[in-house]
Amino acid sequence: MKSVLLDDAVVAKQAENTRLIVQISCIATLGGFLFGFDSGVINGTVDGLKQTFHSSAAQIGFEVASMLLGCALGAFFAGRVADYGGRRAVLIVSALLFLLSALGAGSAWSATFFVIARITGGFAVGAASVIAPAYIAEVAPARYRGRLATVQQIAIISGLFSAFLSNYLLARAAGASTGVLWLHQDAWRWMFWMQVLPSSLFLVSLLFIPESPRFLVVRKREREAAAVLTRLYGEPEARAKLAEIGASLAQDRHRPRFSDLRDKASGRIRPIVWTGIGLATFQQLVGINVVFYYGAVLWQAVGFSESDALLINVLSGALSISACLVAVAQIDRLGRKPLLWIGSAGMTVALLLVAWAFARAGIDAGGKLSLPPAMGTLALVAANIYVVFFNMSWGPVMWVMLGEMFPNQIRGSSLAVAGAAQWISNFAITVSFPILLTGIGLAGTYGLYAAAAALSVVFVLRCVRETRGKELEEMEG
Numbered sequence: 001m002k003s004v005l006l007d008d009a010v011v012a013k014q015a016e017n018t019r020l021i022v023q024i025s026c027i028a029t030l031g032g033f034l035f036g037f038d039s040g041v042i043n044g045t046v047d048g049l050k051q052t053f054h055s056s057a058a059q060i061g062f063e064v065a066s067m068l069l070g071c072a073l074g075a076f077f078a079g080r081v082a083d084y085g086g087r088r089a090v091l092i093v094s095a096l097l098f099l100l101s102a103l104g105a106g107s108a109w110s111a112t113f114f115v116i117a118r119i120t121g122g123f124a125v126g127a128a129s130v131i132a133p134a135y136i137a138e139v140a141p142a143r144y145r146g147r148l149a150t151v152q153q154i155a156i157i158s159g160l161f162s163a164f165l166s167n168y169l170l171a172r173a174a175g176a177s178t179g180v181l182w183l184h185q186d187a188w189r190w191m192f193w194m195q196v197l198p199s200s201l202f203l204v205s206l207l208f209i210p211e212s213p214r215f216l217v218v219r220k221r222e223r224e225a226a227a228v229l230t231r232l233y234g235e236p237e238a239r240a241k242l243a244e245i246g247a248s249l250a251q252d253r254h255r256p257r258f259s260d261l262r263d264k265a266s267g268r269i270r271p272i273v274w275t276g277i278g279l280a281t282f283q284q285l286v287g288i289n290v291v292f293y294y295g296a297v298l299w300q301a302v303g304f305s306e307s308d309a310l311l312i313n314v315l316s317g318a319l320s321i322s323a324c325l326v327a328v329a330q331i332d333r334l335g336r337k338p339l340l341w342i343g344s345a346g347m348t349v350a351l352l353l354v355a356w357a358f359a360r361a362g363i364d365a366g367g368k369l370s371l372p373p374a375m376g377t378l379a380l381v382a383a384n385i386y387v388v389f390f391n392m393s394w395g396p397v398m399w400v401m402l403g404e405m406f407p408n409q410i411r412g413s414s415l416a417v418a419g420a421a422q423w424i425s426n427f428a429i430t431v432s433f434p435i436l437l438t439g440i441g442l443a444g445t446y447g448l449y450a451a452a453a454a455l456s457v458v459f460v461l462r463c464v465r466e467t468r469g470k471e472l473e474e475m476e477g
Contacts, residue, residue, distance in 0.1 A: 032129075041163040087135040106190040106193040323390075
């Protein structure tokens with residue numbers, strides 16, 4: 001009997017179109033690249049926004065964080081729209097919004113128009129952030145689903161790295177982010193316009209990928225679902241998977257709705273939904289996007305020049321990609337939960353070191369913060385260690401788990417709620433950073449992020465369940 005099962009598994013693997021699965025997963029992760037690029041490009045444009053729009057510190061905080069309002073709305077509505085129109089359709093709309101946002105932000109003549117363009121981009125980022133990993137989870141086999149979904153985080157960090165590198169090169173070519181470049185336009189405007197190229201590539205590529213077979217089954221389009229599954233896994237495995245998906249929905253096969261998030265017996269929100277919200281929120285409470293959005297400002301605040309600060313961002317981006325490769329190698333071997341708590345513990349220690357270094361900052365003759373050489377080195381090293389721990393754990397694993405941890409019937413609605421929670425937390429952390437910086441200083445701010453990282457260890461150990469190796473039809477709510 002065991003021999004027969006092994007023979008069946010070998011046949012299934014031979015029929016599987018691994019190349020196609022990887023190709024369409026990589027196309028979906030272009031949304032992650034644009035997510036990263038759109039999030040990171042703002043980092044080098046802050047001086048340009050101040051000069052062009054004459055913005056105060058509070059206004060700059062809102063201009064930087066405004067995209068995140070769109071992200072929260074995009075994530076919330078994308079999950080529900082994807083349940084009705086399909087995963088692929090939502091990704092196509094997000095590609096169009098990425099393109100419009102890039103053109104609009106670079107062309108903005110007022111702070112109001114700029115904020116509108118950034119919120120438009122936020123819709124795209126929010127939608128791509130939740131739908132791309134869900135799409136990958138719904139087309140990839142369980143045995144390497146984690147690795148493919150983790151590529152989403154590599155794409156995000158690659159987008160960030162590309163934005164940091166593009167910002168650095170453009171600012172260097174113009175002499176500063178406020179310097180004039182081609183067509184008599186400031187360099188900071190070209191930083192946004194660079195996003196037009198990957199946005200166009202994403203839009204065209206999406207026209208060549210199939211719809212999620214699990215979505216098609218939920219919408220009672222079994223014939224189309226069977227055709228997609230056959231392309232992906234071969235005919236025998238396609239029949240088996242179609243039966244599994246149908247069986248998982250057989251007991252409760254109505255159209256997905258938000259009321260499904262409540263347990264029918266108790267009337268309370270399902271524990272799995274709270275776990276998803278907790279994962280999404282803690283990923284932001286550790287303060288990672290302060291590094292991504294305000295990295296240049298942060299390092300200039302402790303004495304680095306604009307050019308050096310932008311170069312440090314490039315270094316952080318390169319380290320982040322390397323850390324993501326560690327996650328790719330280990331997520332389907334070690335598991336999701338161990339990576340999360342190891343990352344939390346590492347971030348806690350690194351953030352405490354950063355806070356300790358910043359606590360020893362002084363004021364130079366020009367009235368700016370200045371770190372002693374030893375403390376400057378410690379802050380730089382510890383901050384990058386923190387970035388490494390985040391990107392080998394919470395960065396990719398949170399998105400992987402959100403894409404796979406929910407049962408088929410509630411996946412779209414749960415992603416809507418968890419995704420919105422993630423971006424609302426992101427907005428709160430981002431918009432509060434300039435206020436905290438002037439209120440309790442860098443040391444106090446990073447101390448708060450360290451406390452959140454320590455709490456996340458407890459949350460993971462007590463609330464998170466392992467999903468490694470499980471088929472999506474095995475997920476319980």
